[in-house]
Amino acid sequence: MADPSGDKTQEATPHRRRQAREQGQVARSQDLGSAVLLLLGLVCLLLLGGGLIEYLGHYTRGQLGGAAWLKADGQFVISQWTATLLALARYLLPIMGLLFVGAVLVNMLQVGVLFLPQKLAPDLTRIDPIKGFGRVFSLAGVMRLCFGIFKIAVIAGVALASLYGERETILGLSGLAVPEIGRYLLEILLWTSLKIGLALLALAILDFGFQRWKHEQDIRMTAQEVREEMKNLEGNPEVIARRKYVQRQLALTRLSSSVPKADVVVTNPTELAVAIQYEPETMAAPIVVAKGAGVIAERIRRLAIEHNIPIVEKKPLAQALYREVDVNRPIPADKYAAVAEVLAYVYQLKGKRLPGSRAA
Numbered sequence: 001m002a003d004p005s006g007d008k009t010q011e012a013t014p015h016r017r018r019q020a021r022e023q024g025q026v027a028r029s030q031d032l033g034s035a036v037l038l039l040l041g042l043v044c045l046l047l048l049g050g051g052l053i054e055y056l057g058h059y060t061r062g063q064l065g066g067a068a069w070l071k072a073d074g075q076f077v078i079s080q081w082t083a084t085l086l087a088l089a090r091y092l093l094p095i096m097g098l099l100f101v102g103a104v105l106v107n108m109l110q111v112g113v114l115f116l117p118q119k120l121a122p123d124l125t126r127i128d129p130i131k132g133f134g135r136v137f138s139l140a141g142v143m144r145l146c147f148g149i150f151k152i153a154v155i156a157g158v159a160l161a162s163l164y165g166e167r168e169t170i171l172g173l174s175g176l177a178v179p180e181i182g183r184y185l186l187e188i189l190l191w192t193s194l195k196i197g198l199a200l201l202a203l204a205i206l207d208f209g210f211q212r213w214k215h216e217q218d219i220r221m222t223a224q225e226v227r228e229e230m231k232n233l234e235g236n237p238e239v240i241a242r243r244k245y246v247q248r249q250l251a252l253t254r255l256s257s258s259v260p261k262a263d264v265v266v267t268n269p270t271e272l273a274v275a276i277q278y279e280p281e282t283m284a285a286p287i288v289v290a291k292g293a294g295v296i297a298e299r300i301r302r303l304a305i306e307h308n309i310p311i312v313e314k315k316p317l318a319q320a321l322y323r324e325v326d327v328n329r330p331i332p333a334d335k336y337a338a339v340a341e342v343l344a345y346v347y348q349l350k351g352k353r354l355p356g357s358r359a360a
Helices: 014-022 030-064 074-111 129-136 139-165 167-171 178-218 223-234 237-261 295-306 315-324 333-349
Strands: 264-267 272-277 287-293 311-313
Touching (some): 014 223, 030 074, 030 178, 139 178, 237 272, 237 287, 237 295, 264 295, 264 315, 264 333, 272 295, 272 333, 295 311, 311 333, 315 333
Parallel strands (some): 264 311
Antiparallel strands (some): 264 272, 272 287
């Protein structure tokens, strides 16, 4: 019967979480990746950008001044471009490499290792204009728009506050030399961008927390869905209960025929019961004809009482035999002495004598 309310009141099961992950439904914030890359790029420029700026300045001076080019054939142009690209690669490749590693790490920290080749397949629904308008004007689209406007306001506020604190220095730039003006403008630009990046990182962390909460809400399940999942994974509970009942009845039926053959029942005293049979003429060693715990142990003791089979309480021996010996298997050699002691006691109760050669 379906849930009358259809409310998702149950936490997602591990199977449901695994299914959602395989479909690409994970908690992920794009803003977090962008903010981390922005900050990482600024840090790289602050630490590694000195050489790049120095090279660009030297390159600009060389292109705008110095000796004029007297030839510009193809070979000369290729050599100039090659030298320029190699020089830029020396400064840019470390920065780009760090940005690449940072992008991979920030995404792995959010969703882990996730390979979804089906996402690369063409999907015509993504270019459907009707569904596109539905996504834009949906509640999620409106929320993204409002959050975007809020981010713009935060960026503008942080930039304004940073520049307002430098207003006196900015007004006095006219009295500085051109290189000093350029150096100051570059410095204030980097530090203002760094402050903006930190503000965006704080917003991105909040967005990631919201995405985690929304993801948990999206994958919640109704009580009916939980029942259906358990039925699909474990089978119908009624069938399982019926199977266990039949197995229990078969076990009890086997006890009714095997326990009366036993010479003694060793108990724990109530949790375990092991029935032992020994026929010196036909058996090289005693065998365990029945064993059980709980209800089965109670059934073995009841059958033993009904058939006047002695019950001996030997906790260590009962535990060892129950754990180590299967039904219809002989006892191990290291248990011969303990079992022989029990059998000797039983034979004494019955007025019999345990054959010495077999006991040994």
